[in-house]
Amino acid sequence: MLPDKHRTIDFFAEDALPAPRVTPAEAELIAAEHLDMTARGQALGSQQDANFLLHADDRTPAAILKIANSAFGTTEIEAQDAAADLIASARPELRIATVLRRPDGSPRRATVDTENGPAVARLLRYLPGGTLSGPRHLSPATVAAMGTIAGKVSTTLRDFRHPGLDRVLQWDLQYADRVVARLAGHIEEPDRRNAVEAATAEAWAHIQELAAALPLQAVHLDLTDDNLIRCPDTCPPMPDGVIDFGDVTKSWAVAELAVPLSSMLHHDGIEPHHLLPAVRAFHAVRPLSPKEAEALWPLVILRAAVLVASGRQQAAVDEDNTYAEAALDREWRIFEQATCLPMPVMSHLVRDATGMADSPARTMQAAAPVRPLLRDLAAADITLLDLSTDADSLDRGAWLEAGAEDRLAASALKDGAVAVATRYAHARLTRTPALSAVSAATVPTGIDVWLGRDAVAQAPDAGKVLAAVPGRVELTYGEQVLTLSFPRTVHPAVTTGATVQAGEDVARVPSGTALHISLSAAGSPAVPRLVRPEHATGWLALTADPAPLLGLPVDSDVTGERDLLDRRDAVFATVQEHYYASPPRIERGWRHHLLSTDGRSYLDIVNNVTPLGHAHPRVEQAASRQLRRLNTNSRFHYASVVEFTERLATLLPDPLDTVFLVNSGSEAVDLGLRLAIGASGQHDVVALREAYHGWTYASDAVSTSLQDNPNALATRPGWVHTVDSPNSYRGRHRGTDATRYAPEAIAVIDELADSGRPAGAFISETFYGNAGGVALPDGYLAEVYAAVRRHGGLAVADEVQVGYGRLGHWFWGFEQQQVVPDIVCVAKAMGNGHPLGAVITSRAVADRYRDQGYFFASTGGSPVSSIVGLTVLDALRDEDLQGNAVRVGSHLKRRLEALADRYGIIGAVHGSGLYLGLELVRDRSTLEPATDETAELCDRMLDLGVVVQPTGDHLSILKIKPPLCIDTAAADFFADMLDLALTQLGHGRTW
Numbered sequence: 001m002l003p004d005k006h007r008t009i010d011f012f013a014e015d016a017l018p019a020p021r022v023t024p025a026e027a028e029l030i031a032a033e034h035l036d037m038t039a040r041g042q043a044l045g046s047q048q049d050a051n052f053l054l055h056a057d058d059r060t061p062a063a064i065l066k067i068a069n070s071a072f073g074t075t076e077i078e079a080q081d082a083a084a085d086l087i088a089s090a091r092p093e094l095r096i097a098t099v100l101r102r103p104d105g106s107p108r109r110a111t112v113d114t115e116n117g118p119a120v121a122r123l124l125r126y127l128p129g130g131t132l133s134g135p136r137h138l139s140p141a142t143v144a145a146m147g148t149i150a151g152k153v154s155t156t157l158r159d160f161r162h163p164g165l166d167r168v169l170q171w172d173l174q175y176a177d178r179v180v181a182r183l184a185g186h187i188e189e190p191d192r193r194n195a196v197e198a199a200t201a202e203a204w205a206h207i208q209e210l211a212a213a214l215p216l217q218a219v220h221l222d223l224t225d226d227n228l229i230r231c232p233d234t235c236p237p238m239p240d241g242v243i244d245f246g247d248v249t250k251s252w253a254v255a256e257l258a259v260p261l262s263s264m265l266h267h268d269g270i271e272p273h274h275l276l277p278a279v280r281a282f283h284a285v286r287p288l289s290p291k292e293a294e295a296l297w298p299l300v301i302l303r304a305a306v307l308v309a310s311g312r313q314q315a316a317v318d319e320d321n322t323y324a325e326a327a328l329d330r331e332w333r334i335f336e337q338a339t340c341l342p343m344p345v346m347s348h349l350v351r352d353a354t355g356m357a358d359s360p361a362r363t364m365q366a367a368a369p370v371r372p373l374l375r376d377l378a379a380a381d382i383t384l385l386d387l388s389t390d391a392d393s394l395d396r397g398a399w400l401e402a403g404a405e406d407r408l409a410a411s412a413l414k415d416g417a418v419a420v421a422t423r424y425a426h427a428r429l430t431r432t433p434a435l436s437a438v439s440a441a442t443v444p445t446g447i448d449v450w451l452g453r454d455a456v457a458q459a460p461d462a463g464k465v466l467a468a469v470p471g472r473v474e475l476t477y478g479e480q481v482l483t484l485s486f487p488r489t490v491h492p493a494v495t496t497g498a499t500v501q502a503g504e505d506v507a508r509v510p511s512g513t514a515l516h517i518s519l520s521a522a523g524s525p526a527v528p529r530l531v532r533p534e535h536a537t538g539w540l541a542l543t544a545d546p547a548p549l550l551g552l553p554v555d556s557d558v559t560g561e562r563d564l565l566d567r568r569d570a571v572f573a574t575v576q577e578h579y580y581a582s583p584p585r586i587e588r589g590w591r592h593h594l595l596s597t598d599g600r601s602y603l604d605i606v607n608n609v610t611p612l613g614h615a616h617p618r619v620e621q622a623a624s625r626q627l628r629r630l631n632t633n634s635r636f637h638y639a640s641v642v643e644f645t646e647r648l649a650t651l652l653p654d655p656l657d658t659v660f661l662v663n664s665g666s667e668a669v670d671l672g673l674r675l676a677i678g679a680s681g682q683h684d685v686v687a688l689r690e691a692y693h694g695w696t697y698a699s700d701a702v703s704t705s706l707q708d709n710p711n712a713l714a715t716r717p718g719w720v721h722t723v724d725s726p727n728s729y730r731g732r733h734r735g736t737d738a739t740r741y742a743p744e745a746i747a748v749i750d751e752l753a754d755s756g757r758p759a760g761a762f763i764s765e766t767f768y769g770n771a772g773g774v775a776l777p778d779g780y781l782a783e784v785y786a787a788v789r790r791h792g793g794l795a796v797a798d799e800v801q802v803g804y805g806r807l808g809h810w811f812w813g814f815e816q817q818q819v820v821p822d823i824v825c826v827a828k829a830m831g832n833g834h835p836l837g838a839v840i841t842s843r844a845v846a847d848r849y850r851d852q853g854y855f856f857a858s859t860g861g862s863p864v865s866s867i868v869g870l871t872v873l874d875a876l877r878d879e880d881l882q883g884n885a886v887r888v889g890s891h892l893k894r895r896l897e898a899l900a901d902r903y904g905i906i907g908a909v910h911g912s913g914l915y916l917g918l919e920l921v922r923d924r925s926t927l928e929p930a931t932d933e934t935a936e937l938c939d940r941m942l943d944l945g946v947v948v949q950p951t952g953d954h955l956s957i958l959k960i961k962p963p964l965c966i967d968t969a970a971a972d973f974f975a976d977m978l979d980l981a982l983t984q985l986g987h988g989r990t991w
Contacts, residue, residue, distance in 0.1 A: 007073035008167040016317040020050040020114040027052040034110035045323025064124040070117040079164025080245035095241035127241040129232040132225035137984035139236035147278030151285025154256040160218040165250040176302035177204040183309035200305045203298035213291040221247040224263035235932035254292040258299035265337035266330035268984040273534040276353040297346040304338040307331040342525035345538035364544040369460030370502040379551035381418035387428040389588040399429040409450035420450040424545040427599035435973040441530040442599030446518030459500040468492040485516040519544040533598035589614025592966040605948040608961040611829040622871040640866035658846040660839040661861030665800035665827030666694025668837040672825040676794040679848040682760030690725035692770045706953045742783040758791035766813030769801035772917025772957030773910040781817040797821035804829035805882030808913025834868045881964035885913035895975035905987040916960035929954035944977040
């Protein structure tokens with residue numbers, strides 16, 4: 001019996017839709033007898049159809065055999081194929097699973113008999129690359145790409161018409177309420193069934209208010225992670241292909257976006273706010289109307305509810321369908337995430353993301369009160385308590401102290417304040433944990449007031465008491481609800497249901513009481529006192545600033561300076577790049593923590609500029625004290641520059657006893673080269689490839705890092721000669737063969753001398769920092785130094801990154817090589833963030849500089865710089881930070897090596913102490929660098945609360961050089977987050 005060609009599905013007329021029962025052998029027979037293809041069949045999962053991947057004799061994928069559910073008529077299948085053909089033609093940048101055709105141009109489509117009845121079978125184009133299915137975390141770029149594809153499909157299908165679109169599908173959200181009502185009984189757990197039914201009822205009621213304004217059109221309706229195909233070998237995975245047009249129908253256009261959004265919610269680490277890049281991307285291609293933006297999240301909730309109910313029903317009626325059974329957990333995860341925030345909050349976030357001018361998500365405005373909320377308390381009596389990253393009161397880690405807010409308020413009251421009030425909507429650093437994989441709730445939706453004397457809370461205007469219980473009063477205030485919260489020992493002076501007039505007593509609040517005041521929209525969901533910064537825009541749209549109730553002004557900008565990056569780009573040369581495409585705004589640091597204005601704490605894994613840690617009290621005190629006294633240039637006579645240079649000289653072996661002070665590592669290297677050339681009288685320099693030394697003319701000339709300058713090797717001046725990077729892991733000579741690097745470098749040095757151009761200097765990092773903390777081969781510097789000196793040249797050691805105890809076992813990197821350079825260049829760690837650098841050499845070399853002229857640096861060795869330099873050396877010694885580098889660095893390296901045993905993408909763990917490098921490779925044999933994977937990992941680590949960045953010529957090494965004060969707990973947090981991120985990004989065992 002053939003299916004009725006013109007019949008279309010009506011889900012509610014069917015008892016169930018089990019997938020056709022077809023074995024791989026039967027699929028192969030169908031393909032051969034009906035569709036002119038002989039191939040091997042491999043079953044693929046499907047909710048209601050039967051899908052098979054067909055392989056040619058050489059085992060390459062040839063096509064997809066799709067056997068539609070017997071409930072679907074031929075006209076419906078023709079509509080699906082026509083829609084696919086239309087998109088393939090209109091959007092050539094997308095790969096589309098169109099129906100394959102016979103030599104005569106007819107589609108390879110036929111009606112076949114199955115156990116479930118006659119069904120339409122056809123061959124579809126196979127798209128290589130794989131789907132986005134599975135738990136793998138989706139990067140913002142991937143999420144945005146999914147939204148872009150949905151927008152392109154929507155615009156292409158806008159005017160598509162076909163009789164096969166007139167169908168009633170269970171996936172069509174126009175019928176979501178009926179589908180859930182029919183199938184919810186299959187959800188056996190009562191609490192889950194109740195949750196699905198309640199969420200459906202709320203979302204459906206909201207949609208009904210908007211439905212008349214939602215445009216209808218042809219939609220794919222299944223652009224999920226299962227049906228979007230990634231472009232092969234992209235990282236992060238970027239979709240460019242679309243399969244499975246089985247749900248093509250006519251429905252609300254905005255549903256085309258709601259469906260992919262819901263499919264993202266089960267992926268590891270994805271929360272609702274992570275979906276906003278897809279919303280923005282869709283809106284950029286196919287603009288949403290305000291009503292559609294309002295409807296979007298209710299539709300996501302309805303889709304999630306339908307998935308849960310349908311999945312349970314399908315698993316019950318189609319017991320052998322392993323695809324449906326496996327989907328149950330992820331469908332519930334989708335529902336949980338879709339409903340974890342109140343619907344109005346997400347709707348406001350959506351509207352804000354689309355930047356709709358007529359309805360931006362902003363805080364409500366509070367009406368001017370007829371009477372002040374607190375009687376006889378003037379605005380002048382109130383001291384504002386700053387709890388933000390800018391607060392001076394939170395210096396020196398005070399933000400981490402338990403009870404910091406109460407302590408600061410009590411201090412202000414003791415100093416004479418009548419009352420102390422916090423600020424609405426400004427993130428509180430006092431609510432920020434030091435190490436956290438997710439952001440904390442730091443943004444207040446109301447204000448807190450501490451009273452220094454007895455006060456009376458009165459009604460600011462006429463209203464009705466909605467609730468009056470010990471510790472809390474709620475009353476209407478215009479269109480809003482005013483909530484006062486205080487200790488339960490405070491009893492209201494009003495009763496629930498009473499009407500109050502402006503100025504009527506509400507509660508008597510004794511001195512020393514902390515009072516919380518909030519204003520929210522009538523009928524809004526309960527608003528927490530503090531919300532996470534990612535959700536703040538949505539929550540704040542439901543609230544208003546209560547400050548006017550106390551006579552205080554409303555803060556005009558509660559959302560921060562969103563255009564700060566644009567302002568930076570307008571005046572700050574963009575070649576001075578910033579970390580991350582969408583960086584957090586960092587305005588405070590403490591020890592090994594960086595703190596954003598959102599109140600998020602990040603573990604700092606990259607700052608070798610601050611070996612003592614951020615905001616070190618001794619450095620701050622010393623610099624402040626000296627600034628109060630004197631800061632001038634080093635030609636004046638003062639003690640600190642003498643004391644500092646004496647201390648530096650004692651840290652170096654003989655004959656390195658003479659110091660030049662400058663402001664940076666670039667200047668130090670530049671000066672070091674000039675000293676070597678001047679002392680030797682020889683102008684050629686030999687440098688290592690894959691190294692970075694600075695940005696000045698001379699330091700840039702010897703820098704060969706391709707990431708800092710892609711044309712580095714081709715643009716070296718004629719006096720610079722490079723030798724192979726002695727990288728024993730990835731270089732030309734690996735492992736024990738790395739001993740060959742030194743003789744090859746010596747040969748270059750000898751050839752230069754033989755040609756009449758002996759090198760005046762050989763410069764290198766003493767521990768290969770820019771390559772990710774790779775130690776030079778044993779004995780390398782001893783052999784090369786001897787060769788350059790034999791021809792009258794000098795050895796210049798770049799210690800800018802690794803010096804000052806970072807390596808743990810050695811204070812200087814050259815100690816690891818058991819050599820003594822002629823000139824040492826150092827910076828970064830010297831000033832703990834203050835611009836300070838030095839060149840240390842022998843008196844004989846230093847004196848030869850006078851042959852070239854004189855040397856002077858206005859602020860190099862200034863009183864402040866010298867004092868800072870001395871203080872850093874004192875703190876390094878007194879706090880045993882070099883020892884800490886040994887202890888914590890060894891522990892961290894062991895943790896990283898354990899991860900390398902579990903994750904094939906980790907090729908090697910380099911380094912010593914707290915200068916480590918985690919090198920990522922796609923293949924441990926070929927060492928193909930995992931550049932894209934490293935970039936994605938760094939972005940994910942930022943989400944998890946860790947600042948880490950790539951280095952090396954291939955940007956495939958995590959540079960791990962945190963402040964030397966980092967402790968074991970922070971090192972473990974870094975390793976744990978790295979473990980989590982590698983798992984979430986799908987980098988499990990691969991060998």
